[in-house]
Amino acid sequence: MMTRRLFGQRARLSAADLVVWIVPLVAVLLALAVGALLLLALGANPIEAYSVMLDGAFGDQAALFRTLTRATPLLLIAIGICIAFRGGVINIGAEGQLFVGAVSATAFSLAAGPTIPAPWIAILTLLVGFLGGAAWGAIPGILKARFDVNEILTTVMMNQIAIQLLLFLLSGPMIDPEQIRQGTRISQSAQLPESSWLPRLAPPSQLHLGLFIGLAAAIVIYVLLWRTTLGYRIRAVGLSKDAARYAGISVPRYLTLALILSGGLAGLAGSVEVTGVTHRMVEGFAVGYGFSGIVVALFGRLHPLGAIPSAFLFGALLVGAEKMQRTIQVPSATVIALQGLVVIFVVSSELLVRRWTARRQARALPSAPVLPGVPASASHQEVSA
Amino acid sequence: MRGIVKRFPGVLANDHVTFDVEAGEIHALLGENGAGKSTLMKILYGLHRPDEGQIVLDGREVTFHSPAASLAAGIGMIHQHFMLVQTLTVTENVALGMNTNGVTLDLRGVRKRLLEISEIYGLKINPDAYIWQLSVGEQQRVEIIKALYRGGALIILDEPTAVLTPQEVEELSDTLKQMREQGHALIFISHKLHEVRDLSDRITVMRDGRVIDTIPNDDTVDRRKLARMMVGRDVVFQPTKPPLSAGEVRLSVRSLSADNDQGLLCLRDVSLDVRAGEIVGIAGVSGNGQRELAEVITGLRHATSGDVALGGKSILHAPVAARLEAGLAFIPEERHRHGIIGAFSVAENAILQTHGREPFSRGPFFNFGAIARYSNDLIRRFNIKTPSAKTPAKNLSGGNIQKLILARELSRSPSVLIAAQPTRGVDISATEYIHSVLIQQRSEGVAIVLISEDLDEILALSDRIAVIYEGQIVGILNREEADIETLGLMMAGDTTAVS
Numbered sequence: 001m002m003t004r005r006l007f008g009q010r011a012r013l014s015a016a017d018l019v020v021w022i023v024p025l026v027a028v029l030l031a032l033a034v035g036a037l038l039l040l041a042l043g044a045n046p047i048e049a050y051s052v053m054l055d056g057a058f059g060d061q062a063a064l065f066r067t068l069t070r071a072t073p074l075l076l077i078a079i080g081i082c083i084a085f086r087g088g089v090i091n092i093g094a095e096g097q098l099f100v101g102a103v104s105a106t107a108f109s110l111a112a113g114p115t116i117p118a119p120w121i122a123i124l125t126l127l128v129g130f131l132g133g134a135a136w137g138a139i140p141g142i143l144k145a146r147f148d149v150n151e152i153l154t155t156v157m158m159n160q161i162a163i164q165l166l167l168f169l170l171s172g173p174m175i176d177p178e179q180i181r182q183g184t185r186i187s188q189s190a191q192l193p194e195s196s197w198l199p200r201l202a203p204p205s206q207l208h209l210g211l212f213i214g215l216a217a218a219i220v221i222y223v224l225l226w227r228t229t230l231g232y233r234i235r236a237v238g239l240s241k242d243a244a245r246y247a248g249i250s251v252p253r254y255l256t257l258a259l260i261l262s263g264g265l266a267g268l269a270g271s272v273e274v275t276g277v278t279h280r281m282v283e284g285f286a287v288g289y290g291f292s293g294i295v296v297a298l299f300g301r302l303h304p305l306g307a308i309p310s311a312f313l314f315g316a317l318l319v320g321a322e323k324m325q326r327t328i329q330v331p332s333a334t335v336i337a338l339q340g341l342v343v344i345f346v347v348s349s350e351l352l353v354r355r356w357t358a359r360r361q362a363r364a365l366p367s368a369p370v371l372p373g374v375p376a377s378a379s380h381q382e383v384s385a
Numbered sequence: 386m387r388g389i390v391k392r393f394p395g396v397l398a399n400d401h402v403t404f405d406v407e408a409g410e411i412h413a414l415l416g417e418n419g420a421g422k423s424t425l426m427k428i429l430y431g432l433h434r435p436d437e438g439q440i441v442l443d444g445r446e447v448t449f450h451s452p453a454a455s456l457a458a459g460i461g462m463i464h465q466h467f468m469l470v471q472t473l474t475v476t477e478n479v480a481l482g483m484n485t486n487g488v489t490l491d492l493r494g495v496r497k498r499l500l501e502i503s504e505i506y507g508l509k510i511n512p513d514a515y516i517w518q519l520s521v522g523e524q525q526r527v528e529i530i531k532a533l534y535r536g537g538a539l540i541i542l543d544e545p546t547a548v549l550t551p552q553e554v555e556e557l558s559d560t561l562k563q564m565r566e567q568g569h570a571l572i573f574i575s576h577k578l579h580e581v582r583d584l585s586d587r588i589t590v591m592r593d594g595r596v597i598d599t600i601p602n603d604d605t606v607d608r609r610k611l612a613r614m615m616v617g618r619d620v621v622f623q624p625t626k627p628p629l630s631a632g633e634v635r636l637s638v639r640s641l642s643a644d645n646d647q648g649l650l651c652l653r654d655v656s657l658d659v660r661a662g663e664i665v666g667i668a669g670v671s672g673n674g675q676r677e678l679a680e681v682i683t684g685l686r687h688a689t690s691g692d693v694a695l696g697g698k699s700i701l702h703a704p705v706a707a708r709l710e711a712g713l714a715f716i717p718e719e720r721h722r723h724g725i726i727g728a729f730s731v732a733e734n735a736i737l738q739t740h741g742r743e744p745f746s747r748g749p750f751f752n753f754g755a756i757a758r759y760s761n762d763l764i765r766r767f768n769i770k771t772p773s774a775k776t777p778a779k780n781l782s783g784g785n786i787q788k789l790i791l792a793r794e795l796s797r798s799p800s801v802l803i804a805a806q807p808t809r810g811v812d813i814s815a816t817e818y819i820h821s822v823l824i825q826q827r828s829e830g831v832a833i834v835l836i837s838e839d840l841d842e843i844l845a846l847s848d849r850i851a852v853i854y855e856g857q858i859v860g861i862l863n864r865e866e867a868d869i870e871t872l873g874l875m876m877a878g879d880t881t882a883v884s
Contacts, residue, residue, distance in 0.1 A: 228749040229741050232733070239726045245685060246715070246723040247737040248706030 019353065024299055027349035028313070031341040038337060042330055049324050056323025057316035063323075065205035069277065071315030073098070073269040073286060075214040077293025078300060078307040079221050080133075080265030085302050086225060087258025088238030093140060093155025094266040095290025096162030097133035101267020102274045103169060104132030106189050106281045109274075110174075113193030125196045126213075126271050133267015134260045136162065141259030145252030151259065159290070170283055187283040198276040208276035214311070217265065221304040234258050266290060292318070295343050298350065317342065389438035391424055398424040399435070400594040406539065411561055411571045413585035413602075415578075415615055418782045418812040421594040422574050426541050429572075430462045431455035442539075461537025463528045465544045465810065466721075471517045475499070475510055479531050495534075502533050506563045507556070518647060520672035522553040529560065539570040544810060546580050549838070553671065558584050576615070576812050578608040579841075590614040612813060620813055622845070624820045627828055629848050632661030634697075635832035636682070636801045641691030643681050651677045653856045655691070659801065659832040664823065665861075666847030667836040670876050674856035675836045676718055679805045682834075683715045684708045685723075695801060709738050714799030716790055718806045718836070720783075724790040727779030731771050732760040734778045735793050767792035768818070784815030791822060802826060805836040820846060840869055854878040 036046035057067050077094045084091035108128040113121055140154035170187040179186050198209040225231035236244045237254040244251050273286050296314050300306030321335040391399040399421050406412040416422045427433045429440065431449030439446050442458060449455040452462075469478050480495040496512050503510050508526045516524060525545060532540050542561075546554050561571055561584060575581050581588055582602065589599040590611065597614050600606065612620040636659040645651035651674045659665045669675050680686035682693055684705040693701050695711050703711070717723035725734045736745050736756055744755035760774040769788045771781055778786060787807065794802065804823065808816040823846060827833055837843050843850055844867065851861045852875040859875045 227751055229746045229751065230749055232740055232751070236726055236729070236737070239728050240722070242719075242722045243724065243726045243737070245705065246683075246717060248684075248704065248709050250704070250706075 019356070023349045023353050024346050027345040028342055031338070031345035034345075035338045035341050038334060038341075039330065042334065044328050044330050049328055049330065052327045053320035053324045055320075056327075057320035061202075062205055063319070065202060065207040067312065067316045067319045068211055069206045069208070069315075070319050071311040072208075072210045072214045072276070073273045073289050074293050074296045074314055075307055075311035076210075076217055076269035076272060077266050077290060078296035078311055079214075079217050079304045080262040080269075081294050081297035082300070082302050082304050082307060083221060083225070083234065083265070084258050084262035085297065086231075086238045087234040087255060087262075088241065089141070089144060089151045089255055089259050089262075091137065091140075091155055091259060091262045092152055092294065093137065093158045093263065093290070094269075094293045095288070096155070096159035097136045097263040097266035098270035098273075098286060098290050099162040099166045100136040100270070101129040101133035101264075102270030102281060102285060103166060103174070104267070105129035105271030105274055106192065107174065109192045109196040110190060113196055116195075118195045121193070121196045122198060122275060125192075125275055126268060129271020129274070130264040130268040133270065134264035136267065137259045137261075137263015138256065141256035141263075144259070145256045166281075166285075167283065170281060174281070176280070189281040191280045192275065196275055197279060198272065206277050208272075210272035210276040213268075213272060215308065217268070218304045218308055221265075225304065230257075266293070269293070292339070295346065299346050386425070386429060387439050387441065389425060389428060389435045389440075391421075391428060391433060391435050397594050399428070399438075401438070402591070402594070402596050404589055404596065404599070406570045406572055408538070408570045409565055409568050410587065411565055411573055411585045413573045413575060413581040413588045414591065415575060415581055415588055415611060416591035417576060417615060417814060418784055420591040420615075422591050423543065424594075425591070426462065426543065426572065426574060429455065430460060430541060456535060459536060459538035460541070461532030461535055461539070462541040463525070463532055463543060463545060467524050467528055469516045469524055469527060472515065474513050474515055475519075475527050475530075476512045478516060478527060479534050498534065499530060502530050505567075506530075506533065506560050508560055522549050522671050525549065525553075525557075533564070537569065539572070540564070541572045541574070543574045544576070545573065546575065546577055549671070554580065578611045578615075578813075581611065582606060582608065592617060616813060621817055624817075624824055624845060626824055626846070629663060631663040631848070632830060634658045635661050635695070636834065637692075637694040637697075638678075638682065639692040639694070641678075641681060641693065642689045643677050643686055644689055645674075645677055650689075651856045652681065652688075655853075655856070655858055657834075657851055657858065657861075659834055661800070661832050662827055662830045663848040664827050664833040664835050664846050666843035666850040667834060667853055668840060668843045668850055668872050668876060669838070669853035671838055673853050673876075675853050676805065677856075678853070679715065679718065679803050679834075679836055682803055683713060706738075709797070712798075712800035714794035714797055714802045716787075716794055716802070716804040716807050718809075720786055720790055721779075725778045725786055728777055730775045731764065731769070731778055731781070731789060732756050732774040734789060735760040735763055735774075737793065739797065763789070763792040763796060767822075784811040787811050787819065788815065791819060795822065795826060799831060801832045801834070803834045803836070806838065807835070808837075808839065808842060816842075840872055843872070844869070852876055 032050065036050070039046040039049050056063055058064055077098065081091055081094060105125045105128050109121065109125045112124070116124065136158060140151045140158060143149040143154050144151045167187065170189060174189045175185070176188055176190040178190065179188065201207045201209065201211070225235060233244070233249050233254045234257065236247065236249055237251050238258070241251050269289070270286065274281060278285060292314055296310045297307055299314070300308070300310035317339065321338055324330065325335050386402065386404045389399045389402040402421065402425055404425065414422045414426070424433060428435050431452045431454050434450070440448070447458060449458070470481065476492055476496045476499060479499050480490055480492055499512050502508065508530055510523060510526050510530065516527065519527070545557060549557060561573070564571060573581070573585055585602050587599060587601050588606065588611070590597040592615060608622070609619070638655055638657040641652055641655040642650065643652040655678060657665065667675050667678065677686055681688050684700070684703065688701060692699050695708065695713060698711070700708050700711060721727065726737070736759070739745060744752055745759070746752060757774060763769065764771060764774060767788045769792065770785050778789065781789065791807070807823070808819050811819065823833060823835070835843065835846055848864055849861055850864065850867045850872065852859045852872060854876060855878065859878065859880055862871070
């Protein structure tokens with residue numbers, strides 16, 4: 001095992017990470033404490049609200065399955081975000097990549113469903129979803145690699161394009177013929193053929209095979225990043241473009257590849273959600289997942305395996321908050337505010353942890369230059385356009 | 386500073402160190418890397434707190450909890466790695482953190498005062514240039530101006546000459562003397578012996594966390610004596626070189642021209658041949674095209690015209706990877722930026738170019754056993770001081786990072802080696818070692834281009850010396866024809882010096 005740890009500094013979750021894990025948890029609690037004030041102001045009893053929330057997320061088996069179902073797309077997106085950040089690109093475009101992935105998967109399944117037999121159609125549908133997201137990620141990737149266009153801007157813009165594209169398709173070319181026949185014209189696609197649905201793990205709950213796809217993806221991407229030459233190059237480019245160039249590693253190629261893989265995983269998340277949960281594209285499908293996925297990735301310390309507990313926590317937060325909203329009738333905006341609070345607290349705690357580790361390093365190594373820890377390397381790159 | 390003790394886990398960095406500096410004095414603090422000079426100065430500067438001992442400033446005992454506190458007390462520090470914002474101008478950098486009335490920034494006032502300071506101390510600088518446009522020497526001037534601007538009565542210079550050319554060192558020493566005249570107290574950290582000898586009034590030598598002695602800089606002091614105090618043994622300054630037996634031309638540069646980062650012509654019609662088994666030194670003042678020359682040869686920069694051939698084959702349009710494959714090795718000037726990936730472990734850095742090859746990987750997957758064996762072998766053979774192969778490379782000292790780069794480049798069995806400033810900022814023992822390795826490579830028939838601003842180094846190692854000035858090769862001398870004076874004249878662009 002000794003040799004396995006050669007690249008270990010960031011591949012392994014070390015003892016120092018204990019603090020690194022406790023701090024964000026405390027941050028979540030603090031966020032909930034501030035959220036309590038918000039609930040008080042709205043005239044709700046925060047203790048009651050939070051116990052409802054906890055109950056909604058973990059109360060019984062059904063609740064737990066709901067949480068896991070919700071965590072699945074978040075996990076896939078977050079893993080993708082990890083790849084991008086490790087490759088030195090900031091992908092804010094998971095939302096759009098997810099939409100495009102879901103739409104391509106839907107279109108493919110509807111078109112090819114009758115002709116391709118059972119397990120293959122589902123597998124191909126997921127693959128098409130991955131490719132759709134990958135293509136959506138490739139565009140900002142190529143723009144960045146070729147013309148040095150800031151990827152934060154382009155990925156955000158690609159989100160807007162994807163949203164409008166989705167609206168157009170669902171109210172036009174891809175609208176369910178049934179909606180036209182009945183004259184209701186609700187913006188949604190037809191239902192996917194049953195052959196491309198992902199198997200449900202515990203009916204009547206919606207929990208589906210996608211959970212295992214997510215867990216497998218986390219392991220695969222972990223191996224990719226730290227055990228393969230491909231991942232090595234992505235990380236090298238992410239940490240130092242100058243040194244990568246010096247070493248003969250093609251910076252544009254691996255930069256684009258990082259965004260393609262990142263987009264692909266978001267696209268996979270979209271197709272998993274369609275084939276696993278909704279079985280059709282509807283307006284308002286998976287809205288906000290792409291952004292939550294970024295937070296999940298950061299909370300998981302930009303590590304694919306770290307994303308697993310992180311996605312579970314955020315899945316619980318989302319599911320619990322919905323239950324709270326239904327039960328004690330707080331406005332839905334409260335839930336969004338709560339999520340916002342969690343994000344702010346977690347991101348700030350991240351800063352504290354970074355400073356703490358930097359100080360520890362400085363103390364341990366007198367002559368070493370003090371550089372911030374891991375996620376710093378991802379955020380290190382120039383954000384200048 | 387009296388009886389300063391500072392412990393780090395496992396290290397006694399300062400062991401009852403007593404050190405003083407007077408106004409109007411240049412006091413050199415001399416020692417190898419890890420001798421404790423930096424720690425001592427960081428304590429003085431408020432970056433570290435001492436475990437024991439006291440600091441007395443102008444007769445009063447003081448404690449500094451932060452650099453801001455020591456700054457307020459009139460202590461300035463010029464770090465080896467400059468603390469400048471690359472994308473701001475000189476004036477803006479000097480103005481940083483100096484908001485005059487708390488709201489607005491009087492940039493024009495700062496600019497005026499800056500020009501006054503540069504006048505008084507003879508520090509030539511364009512206040513409107515961006516930092517990224519400046520040479521290392523110019524950036525250092527900005528740092529000095531910054532310290533002076535803030536009224537530093539006591540200024541610590543951490544290895545200020547490590548990055549300078551002979552002329553710049555000359556200018557710096559004039560500046561320092563000027564500062565001494567003005568009553569500043571200067572602490573000058575260095576391990577370059579002759580500069581310490583030339584510049585300082587008193588010299589304190591440290592070794593292994595202790596002060597060996599503080600001596601006045603008088604006639605009894607020479608390089609050998611200082612080196613012995615510093616290292617604890619006699620040091621070889623002039624490595625013995627077997628006679629030249631140059632073979633075929635390995636690297637051929639023909640009428641090469643290229644632009645610099647600002648899009649200006651920085652290499653004009655450069656032609657140079659390097660043969661197997663010889664060291665060709667490129668001497669020149671910083672910023673005269675030597676960095677760009679190395680970059681064009683190694684593929685990091687495009688040439689606008691001309692050709693570069695490796696072993697007779699043009700590599701002008703070959704990507705970096707193909708050049709590495711063809712036997713080119715490069716020790717880059719900015720070792721932290723190009724030479725290593727700081728967050729990567731020593732092992733990861735050891736396979737920077739070769740990670741895609743057997744035995745380090747098979748197909749897409751790494752063979753960690755082979756990587757561990759290889760990197761541990763490099764660590765042992767090149768005597769790289771690191772806790773382990775898993776340590777992030779950024780935690781190594783400058784000299785050990787350089788050894789790691791050297792180890793990696795040489796173990797690829799190159800046919801041509803470009804060594805840019807291989808010993809800049811590296812201590813005596815490591816320099817001695819790096820020089821011996823370069824000579825050994827020469828004996829093994831490697832064609833070596835040695836780019837250095839340290840003329841002693843150029844003279845000690847080179848078989849031929851090409852002098853570069855404003856992007857042109859002014860002349861190429863055989864070692865026997867070259868001396869410091871001639872080279873100095875040529876480096877200033879005086880072509881009549883070429884016999």
